[in-house]
Amino acid sequence: MIRIECQPILTAAEMRAAENAVIATGVSVETLMDRAGTAIAEAVRRLAGTNEVLILCGPGNNGGDGYVAARVLAEMGVPVRVAALSEPKTDAAKSARAGWLGPIETLAEAKHAPILVDALFGSGLTRPLDAITTPTPNRSPADAGAQDRPLGERLEFSWAPASARERSVVECLHSLGNAALLSIAVDLPSGLATDSGQALSTPPVFDLTLALGAVKPAHLLQPAARYCGQIRLLDIGVPTVSQAEVLKTPSLPTPGPDSHKYTRGMVAIIAGTMSGAADLAALAAMRAGAGYVTLLGDSQGPPHALVRTPFSDQALANDRIGALVIGPGLGRDDTARARLEAALNAGHPLIIDGDALRLLDPDHIKALKVPVILTPHAGEFDALFGKSDTDKITRARDAATRANAVVVFKGADTVIAAPDGRVRIAQGASDWLSTAGTGDVLSGAIGAMLAAKLDPLDSACAGVWLHGDAARRLGPAFIADDLAEALRSARASL
Ligand SMILES: NC(=O)C1=CN([C@@H]2O[C@H](COP(=O)(O)OP(=O)(O)OC[C@H]3O[C@@H](n4cnc5c(N)ncnc54)[C@H](O)[C@@H]3O)[C@@H](O)[C@H]2O)[C@@H](O)CC1
Ligand SMILES: Nc1ncnc2c1ncn2[C@@H]1O[C@H](COP(=O)(O)OP(=O)(O)O)[C@@H](O)[C@H]1O
Ligand SMILES: [K+]
Structure with a gap:
């Protein structure tokens, strides 16, 4: 985890371009996601102690990072559960999800945990969260006894239209965030517009945000910044340069013997x-x-x-x-x-x-x-x-x-x-x-x-x-x- 002072600030498009430049050298998206998820897992493990971790996974690559982090945390022996908003939509996220061998709860019915990790949406969010019609599995993990299944046993569900008891994503995030001892956002708290710093939806205030690869404008601009808590950068091996940087500690001249x-x-x-x-x-x-x-x-x-x-x-x-x-x-x-x-x-x-x-x-x-x-x-x-x-x-x-x-x-x-x-x-x-x-x-x-x-x-x-x-x-x-x-x-x- 790196302090953000002096770091370059990249827009969503600039970050994608930086990632694409690395991908063009032969590194796969899956590899980048693996690096991101592993770095998240290492950071979470350091902070979580023996507490149980709940990771919320969205449909895009932010969710993919969440699945990788869950797998790596489980391999480290950290108690971890996953709740998903829907099935993953990108190839990299699908492959990350395939690597998570534990059960998957629905977001609407997820039980809280002392450590909350939000990997619902990151730099790809373009619409308010409330506009999402959350699909729920036609068979809930509770019905299927998912919580009791050992790691390694796969649960497959098909996703059905929203049920009447479904809660909005924002509501779920707030109640899980309020119940957690520590809440950590992956890349950005879900609901924020990366470049403008607008809150498309209002997330809870996180304790920590782990910026992936680079600081984004929303980490610093209001109103988004108020939801991020402490911000730390995780290196995912993507070189970044930008004309915009986080303000650094100045180095100032001090008086010498010749000063007046x-x-x-x-x-x-x-x-x-x-x-x-x-x-x-x-x-x-x-x-x-x-x-x-x-x-x-x-x-x-x-x-x-x-x-x-x-x-x-x-x-x-x-x-x-x-x-x-x-x-x-x-x-x-x-x-x-x-x-x-x-x-x-x-x-x-x-x-x-x-x-x-x-x-x-x-x-x-x-x-x-x-x-x-x-x-x-x-x-x-x-x-x-x-x-x-x-x-x-x-x-x-x-x-x-x-x-x-x-x-x-x-x-x-x-x-x-x-x-x-x-x-x-x-x-x-x-x-x-x-x-x-x-x-x-x-x-x-x-x-x-x-x-x-x-x-x-x-x-x-x-x-x-x-x-x-x-x-x-x-x-x-x-x-x-x-x-x-x-x-x-x-x-x-x-
Ligand atoms: N592209 C890469 O190479 C890497 C991306 N990374 C992760 O990928 C994230 C960006 O991933 P994505 O571009 O997939 O975007 P997100 O995972 O942020 O999710 C947005 C996805 O949901 C859809 N969407 C947008 N707004 C929505 C809404 N309101 N309701 C429902 N769906 C909505 C979009 O079409 C998009 O597919 C980063 O924040 C970071 O966490 C990392 O894994 C590192 C590597
Ligand atoms: N939350 C905040 N609300 C208002 N000002 C803030 C806040 N955080 C930092 N500042 C800083 O406080 C200063 C307020 O300046 P300004 O509005 O010109 O006040 P005044 O005209 O009374 O001197 C600015 O440097 C601004 O960046
Ligand atoms: K997130």
């Missing part, structure tokens, strides 16, 4: 009508490691290390400024517009956030001659780039190209895109980030990275990583001020 405040990087923050937001961005830039932070505009109070200067074109003309943050608490009045115009013309690398995003359009941003990082939340993104039903990765990537800027599309599933098509997706940090001012903190943290001369994509990634790590450290009910302070601990952990 300006070599560490100078960040300027432009204040506006709500100066608290700019204060938060400034504090964040300082705690993220900037050597010199100046706030241009009106604000008061600690920290004393923050250099407060009235806004002026002259203050803005300081050529030591390595990153200029504009937007947090800026307002949208005439003064805000004038400050924004001055900021865009100042020639410094820019982080554009909050209100400033509402005062601009993509063409205007594209025309800028300096590196630009945009940090919109969903509302600001829609206002700037238009609403769309397309998935968040595509939207972020298209926006980055359109504005020729790095786009940090924020949320519980922050997607960072560069104009060249590279994408990084953050693993969910803390839902307690849903509090006022945390976005201001992010813009300041990114400012510190850009001023330290990281390239714009790396700056955005490092800022998002520090922000998420700081939030995780704080636990519940923190406020944005705490978050800015905690960036120091996040940096110290590197």
Whole structure:
């Protein structure tokens, strides 16, 4: 089981293409399925201890993985039962099922077990689960005494139309999941759309999801990600590359004997009508490691290390400024517009956030001659780039190209895109980030990275990583001020 940080993220089609490339070298689908099922079995055995395992198998290759895992677990001596939704439909899944010599229960009548393994649907799901008319065998395993049969004795049933007592797949999954001590999803919890991260049906929340061969968008994008629990990758010997990767721990420069405040990087923050937001961005830039932070505009109070200067074109003309943050608490009045115009013309690398995003359009941003990082939340993104039903990765990537800027599309599933098509997706940090001012903190943290001369994509990634790590450290009910302070601990952990 491999941690997913830094791993490539593949869509369902990209994963199929990667598998097909391996198959073209002479490796059969059955071999890949065997590798997947064996890796699942090994992971499950480590977690299950002596507890009984129930594996739910669907009609496709996800179900095939389940049958292989069941066979391998049984060979290892782990108590394991199988419940199926229907007969397998693919050749590989049929052959995997043939390798399982134990009984097969119907999903609708499956008895719960302490360890639940969901191999109903994976990356092939295209419709909601509720639309499935679950066929049930015309002779139930209970009637046939299937539970009492020894391993090795085959039960053959023909599949008949649904009976009146049949329950929906979603209902079965929820009740089996609730009754389990540990629930594990194979590749994805059944019900999720691999590429968009939409929940076609609502699965239960799993404890662990074992991604097969590669991380998929649904492991990280909301709402799907909330159902996955911990995510670990299983290697099935399929080489993968992608322009999209899971956000990694940054490697950041630390001061040396020759460092001084300006070599560490100078960040300027432009204040506006709500100066608290700019204060938060400034504090964040300082705690993220900037050597010199100046706030241009009106604000008061600690920290004393923050250099407060009235806004002026002259203050803005300081050529030591390595990153200029504009937007947090800026307002949208005439003064805000004038400050924004001055900021865009100042020639410094820019982080554009909050209100400033509402005062601009993509063409205007594209025309800028300096590196630009945009940090919109969903509302600001829609206002700037238009609403769309397309998935968040595509939207972020298209926006980055359109504005020729790095786009940090924020949320519980922050997607960072560069104009060249590279994408990084953050693993969910803390839902307690849903509090006022945390976005201001992010813009300041990114400012510190850009001023330290990281390239714009790396700056955005490092800022998002520090922000998420700081939030995780704080636990519940923190406020944005705490978050800015905690960036120091996040940096110290590197
Ligand atoms: N292709 C390969 O080489 C490998 C695939 N693997 C597994 O295969 C999975 C993908 O397999 P599949 O493409 O067969 O897809 P799934 O097993 O995810 O199941 C989808 C199958 O059910 C049908 N289907 C889709 N939505 C449905 C619905 N709502 N109701 C009823 N039927 C529906 C589809 O036609 C498809 O055949 C991966 O998630 C992974 O677990 C692994 O075994 C590794 C090797
Ligand atoms: N569950 C969540 N809900 C809301 N924000 C979240 C969540 N998880 C992470 N975040 C992060 O919290 C920050 C919120 O920023 P933003 O919406 O701009 O707030 P504000 O404008 O009050 O500063 C973003 O960095 C976002 O990615
Ligand atoms: K599954």
